[in-house]
Amino acid sequence: MSCTITTSSIKSPITPTWCPGCGNFMILNALQKAFVELELEEANTAIFYGIGCSGNMADFNRAYGFHSLHGRALPNAIGAKLANHNLKIIIVAGDGDFYGEGLNHFISLARGNHDVTIIVHNNSRYSLTTGQSSPTTKKGIKTKSTPMGVIEKPLNPITTALTAEASFVSRGYSTKPSQLIQLIKAGILHPGFALIDVIQLCPSFNKEENHPFFAERIYDLAETDHNSSDKMAAIIKAQETKKIPLGIFYQDKKSVPYHAQLPQIEKQSLIDQWSAEINIKTAMTKFK
Numbered sequence: 001m002s003c004t005i006t007t008s009s010i011k012s013p014i015t016p017t018w019c020p021g022c023g024n025f026m027i028l029n030a031l032q033k034a035f036v037e038l039e040l041e042e043a044n045t046a047i048f049y050g051i052g053c054s055g056n057m058a059d060f061n062r063a064y065g066f067h068s069l070h071g072r073a074l075p076n077a078i079g080a081k082l083a084n085h086n087l088k089i090i091i092v093a094g095d096g097d098f099y100g101e102g103l104n105h106f107i108s109l110a111r112g113n114h115d116v117t118i119i120v121h122n123n124s125r126y127s128l129t130t131g132q133s134s135p136t137t138k139k140g141i142k143t144k145s146t147p148m149g150v151i152e153k154p155l156n157p158i159t160t161a162l163t164a165e166a167s168f169v170s171r172g173y174s175t176k177p178s179q180l181i182q183l184i185k186a187g188i189l190h191p192g193f194a195l196i197d198v199i200q201l202c203p204s205f206n207k208e209e210n211h212p213f214f215a216e217r218i219y220d221l222a223e224t225d226h227n228s229s230d231k232m233a234a235i236i237k238a239q240e241t242k243k244i245p246l247g248i249f250y251q252d253k254k255s256v257p258y259h260a261q262l263p264q265i266e267k268q269s270l271i272d273q274w275s276a277e278i279n280i281k282t283a284m285t286k287f288k
């Protein structure tokens with residue numbers, strides 16, 4: 001019998017080791033609340049983590065999952081989804097992990113419309129390794145690895161996802177937990193690739209982009225006339241830099257996920273087909 005995830009069942013006995021004030025605490029809480037509110041089943045939910053401060057969340061959730069390599073949570077997650085497409089798959093990774101090492105997988109998953117929900121803890125730094133610049137660090141910012149300032153322009157995760165054909169593209173903020181819970185729930189319910197790029201406070205290695213910095217700039221797309229089914233409007237919104245829009249930029253309401261286009265698993269998941277075969281073989285052995 002499978003159990004529904006509850007507020008107490010999802011919490012592991014391990015106390016998070018993140019720095020005081022880290023946005024990861026809020027993201028962890030939002031993820032756990034979303035699971036509980038959606039009444040997800042323990043047996044049908046799996047979380048795939050990358051390496052980094054965000055990936056350390058693997059120890060703080062009591063749930064099925066896989067703590068993968070840097071950038072490689074994504075292909076591992078697709079493997080699991082294709083083996084058992086009844087699973088709800090969530091990917092937790094940092095901006096360095098997802099937009100750096102895992103960028104090729106990101107594009108490939110988006111194009112394929114693989115049915116996974118990706119939560120990117122975007123603090124614009126490689127924080128576990130103590131604050132080097134990442135693909136989303138702004139031009140000119142001085143970090144340990146860029147003492148003269150970053151030369152490159154930053155990667156825009158929202159535009160990248162939209163132009164890679166992602167069917168659900170959104171942005172949350174670690175200090176806006178109720179909106180974040182709604183975004184995570186919407187992402188999980190979306191049948192296809194769902195990106196939730198979460199602006200995450202990192203008081204240790206990104207002191208400039210702190211709460212007052214974001215509080216002055218953020219606004220909610222849901223409170224504007226933005227039409228989230230209009231991809232061109234979403235691309236234009238994604239270019240905004242002076243103000244920071246939060247919420248759903250784009251959702252394809254007719255999204256058909258990758259696995260639903262595979263006739264081989266239309267009637268039965270691969271894992272069920274495999275178990276059925278094993279049962280037949282075992283039964284035949286017994287009769288010999």
Ligand SMILES: Cc1ncc(C[n+]2csc(CCOP(=O)(O)OP(=O)(O)O)c2C)c(N)n1
Nearest residue numbers: 052053054070094095096097125126127128
């Ligand atoms: C292929 C590879 N390159 C580099 C590292 C070293 N490394 C471990 S954690 C980390 C930083 C992670 O940054 P990010 O993904 O942004 O996550 P955060 O720690 O900020 O949550 C790096 C560079 C690694 N483990 N594997």
